[in-house]
Amino acid sequence: MKANIYDVSTKAGVSIATVSRVLNGSANVSDKTREKVHAAMLELGYTPNAFARGLGLGSMNTIGIMCSDSSDTYLANAVYHLEHELRKNGYDSFLCCSGYELETKKQYLKLLLSKQVDALILVGSSFLDMTPENNQYIVDAAQQVPVMLMNAALDKPNIYSVLCDDFHAVKHATSSLIQTGHRRILFLYKSHSYSGNEKLAGYRKAFKKHQLEVDERLIQRCPKKLSENIRFIAGLYDMGLEFDAVIASEDIMAVGAVKFAKSRSLRIPDELSIVGFNNSVLAECSEPAVTSIDNRVEALSVTTVNQLMQLFAGRDVPQKIMISADLVQRATTNFPPA
Amino acid sequence: MKANIYDVSTKAGVSIATVSRVLNGSANVSDKTREKVHAAMLELGYTPNAFARGLGLGSMNTIGIMCSDSSDTYLANAVYHLEHELRKNGYDSFLCCSGYELETKKQYLKLLLSKQVDALILVGSSFLDMTPENNQYIVDAAQQVPVMLMNAALDKPNIYSVLCDDFHAVKHATSSLIQTGHRRILFLYKSHSYSGNEKLAGYRKAFKKHQLEVDERLIQRCPKKLSENIRFIAGLYDMGLEFDAVIASEDIMAVGAVKFAKSRSLRIPDELSIVGFNNSVLAECSEPAVTSIDNRVEALSVTTVNQLMQLFAGRDVPQKIMISADLVQRATTNFPPA
């Protein structure tokens, strides 16, 4: 039924080597033979076998994209742009959603490697653990193929990082809140990931800059699910924790803060200012729309792929590239125009 | 550097056939040899070559997932659940975002096929064109591998469909709006896709059932982008089009309707009732939260993969499976409790 290179060679009356040359666009083929071969291919409906090709070449032009959860708005966007950019460059993408369990991550990464991917892209800082041993599996993987980290950094051989300057972004946003008269700024974070820590450091730095003390009770780990985070924030409020502003490490938490404010009839931004993170569609959907830090997922994705292509081309590439964030002001803050 | 099956066989002092048997968990291997082989593998850090395996087996256990745009909330969720379910069954996923251009879709589908995927899953009704010739490329693809359509249907050999009963869902929602006193129900749609048509048919059917005429001006194609769709709806309103309810074929448009209502100080749901579609996080983020038709993307995804696995197992599977939708009531409607 399905034709292979031998069938084509017989039909065209040439050797398989010549067919292979035509297939790969080698210059060393006469126009006449090329025509003949093309005709034979067309007639037989020939499709080259990718496995055989991969076996011979040692590559199927395939990249493994790993993320914890591609249904997350931010990660979904990253995956989308990565896939797009990779395809532009002739690469297919294996998608792999690993969840947040270390063991699963290890296992899935191994699976991806076993499929002979040409490189790995790990999206999101959730892949970096604070305990170095827990990152060893990434270091090991990098012995086989280049590993690109998006929004994380790990200074090891064959590992490259492209990330957003979360530290300065949060520092700047916090500073703006302080300058507009806020002192009790609730900092909501999701986890102690690499970027989670960067954001928190930016928060602290802003207070330091303004010679203010940080009240540690204002730093809170917050659930991600909307219904839960609303309840969580309300819980803090009801326990007597006072705050006049919120910085959230994810837009969904900022939306939760908006909903909380509504439920207690707090005026936004007068009684409560809110800043989100990611500048996702969620920030827009909220009413009032949420001021959000744009960590430029598209630029990050494009850069990541570009770096990888440079690497494939044998060029020297920097181990770490930092892209600065934007602050998109909407109705939950009253910052003065820049 | 990297070990292959021969290295393992030498180190273990057995033949490659035995190594292969161990690799594939064949029963016909003595425990002792199995141990030896495992030890050798471990020592050499052996990883089987997937290409060679694929070449021998004719499959790499890989499924091609194609969607127009994985950054779309709904599609991102579908992709997430599909990938998850496929992995459970030992399959990897090639992700391919094709956009909405027919030529690109054709080209990408060919690309996916050239990678020797075991099946194709096309997510979203945007893959079905109203002009049958434009679907021929899908029919052709189905000659090579089974094609699963998620939220679309095409009655051709080796093509299977899993879809949500959009027709009845919209009919029911429209009916409920009529029963709660609405007569001028604005129907906002994105495109004339398969499911787009089903939804519209449900809308019309509800009016017919209640022996009411449909005002065609109330059926409007609406931009997807939030800022644009708010403007679009406001435009209709300002042109004098009267409506007391909105049914949107996507949550984002329903959110647009909410924002429009806010901008004109229309009370929700008293002066304007709104129903969205997909029951996505966007519906929750809105204020007030939007009543939305839940087309059960997870159930759809799981079923799609299950069907595929049945098919692989050689069992007979129905060409078309329909799953009914849920109506999730929130604050933009005042339907009586069911």
Place this chain on the structure above:
DNA sequence: TTGTAAGCGTTATCAT
């Protein structure tokens, strides 16, 4: 239970 050997469909290295 284990081994031998023939594929699987390419690419690449030689010759010619």
Place this chain on the structure above:
DNA sequence: ATGATAACGCTTACAA
């Protein structure tokens, strides 16, 4: 410019 032929690393009858 073209053709033989040896890899590539694995699976799987068929033998033993």
